[in-house]
Amino acid sequence: xxxxLSHRVLPVLQLTRMALVFTAIADSTCAYLLRAARTAGGGxxxxxxxxxxxxxxxxxxxxxxGLYGYGMSLNDIIDRRRDSTIAPGRPLPSGRIGVVxxxxxxxxxxxxxxAGATYLSLRPFYxxxxxxxxxxxxxxxxxxxxxxxxxxxxxxxxCLGLIRFFHSAVPAPDLPVLWHPLLxxxxxxxxxxxxxxxxxxxxxxxxGQRWSVLGMLALIDLVLIGxxxxxxxxxxxxxxxxxxxxxxxxxxxxxxxxxxxRYANRRQAGQTLMLYxxxxxxxxxxxxxxxxxxxxxxxxxxxxxxHPRWIAAAAVFALLPVAYLSVQVMRWxxxxxxxxxxxxxxxxxx
Numbered sequence: 180x181x182x183x184l185s186h187r188v189l190p191v192l193q194l195t196r197m198a199l200v201f202t203a204i205a206d207s208t209c210a211y212l213l214r215a216a217r218t219a220g221g222g223x224x225x226x227x228x229x230x231x232x233x234x235x236x237x238x239x240x241x242x243x244x245g246l247y248g249y250g251m252s253l254n255d256i257i258d259r260r261r262d263s264t265i266a267p268g269r270p271l272p273s274g275r276i277g278v279v280x281x282x283x284x285x286x287x288x289x290x291x292x293x294a295g296a297t298y299l300s301l302r303p304f305y306x307x308x309x310x311x312x313x314x315x316x317x318x319x320x321x322x323x324x325x326x327x328x329x330x331x332x333x334x335x336x337x338c339l340g341l342i343r344f345f346h347s348a349v350p351a352p353d354l355p356v357l358w359h360p361l362l363x364x365x366x367x368x369x370x371x372x373x374x375x376x377x378x379x380x381x382x383x384x385x386x387g388q389r390w391s392v393l394g395m396l397a398l399i400d401l402v403l404i405g406x407x408x409x410x411x412x413x414x415x416x417x418x419x420x421x422x423x424x425x426x427x428x429x430x431x432x433x434x435x436x437x438x439x440x441r442y443a444n445r446r447q448a449g450q451t452l453m454l455y456x457x458x459x460x461x462x463x464x465x466x467x468x469x470x471x472x473x474x475x476x477x478x479x480x481x482x483x484x485x486h487p488r489w490i491a492a493a494a495v496f497a498l499l500p501v502a503y504l505s506v507q508v509m510r511w512x513x514x515x516x517x518x519x520x521x522x523x524x525x526x527x528x529x
Contacts, residue, residue: 209464245292340368377449420470
């Protein structure tokens with residue numbers, strides 16, 4: 180029974196890459212918590228927790244799981260013929276999941292994201308169905324990347340960053356802290372560019388394309404900052420708490436340097452950098468919650484000892500070991516199943 184369950188469940192988890200979905204959940208949860216902190220203002224723990232609703236949390240998880248799984252499964256559906264040559268062990272080329280089943284899974288995940296966004300759009304504090312519009316737009320970005328962006332190289336790398344930006348904006352379209360989705364955008368785009376170069380993927384990443392990534396990121400950053408300077412000045416508010424995510428950025432640069440020095444094989448170094456870089460998104464999310472400037476005391480000063488801040492940050496950070504263990508369990512599970520399969524023998528010369 181366990182073996183049968185493994186052969187049914189594991190291919191679906193591999194198709195949708197669900198081991199890393201916790202990074203997406205952390206991004207959107209962080210945005211929701213930052214929005215709740217801004218709504219609560221200086222009202223203390225009661226006001227902060229009162230601004231949270233478990234039904235919103237369920238809807239946010241549906242959006243994150245739906246969008247993430249949709250993108251990953253669509254990618255494998257599109258690449259199934261190419262994967263039959265370069266990655267025959269994946270669920271589709273290996274035949275462990277049928278093409279029709281993969282399409283059904285992909286469609287259901289897209290519907291889950293739309294359902295979660297529809298619920299959020301019906302909440303009284305959202306207007307003009309903004310969460311649903313953002314989810315549809317993010318889905319279009321995901322589709323563009325899977326169909327064409329990844330073959331265009333630098334537009335695809337920028338697209339990956341934009342997907343993270345807009346996904347994190349679904350539960351907080353008013354951008355309570357612009358620096359949070361902006362960091363996700365830049366981190367993912369630059370991380371993907373460096374990992375792409377280290378892994379020596381094809382088409383090759385030229386020097387001009389690398390500069391195109393940096394130039395486009397700078398332009399997008401300026402546009403977003405300019406927009407918020409006009410319409411959302413509070414989103415650009417600076418506080419000492421921002422030094423916490425800034426410190427997380429510096430720490431990741433150290434991690435990246437260690438990875439590059441440790442692995443002589445550039446392909447392995449690139450894969451490791453990509454994995455750790457995606458997991459590090461959770462560190463950024465927890466850092467932003469911990470450094471939120473909206474937990475204030477009666478005198479209006481930032482209350483660094485406010486326990487809602489640390490409870491919320493700890494809850495987000497707890498997703499990091501969950502995500503890491505999920506990756507390791509998936510790897511172990513895959514190796515165990517492969518080892519348990521009967522060997523196939525072929526007659527010599529055939």
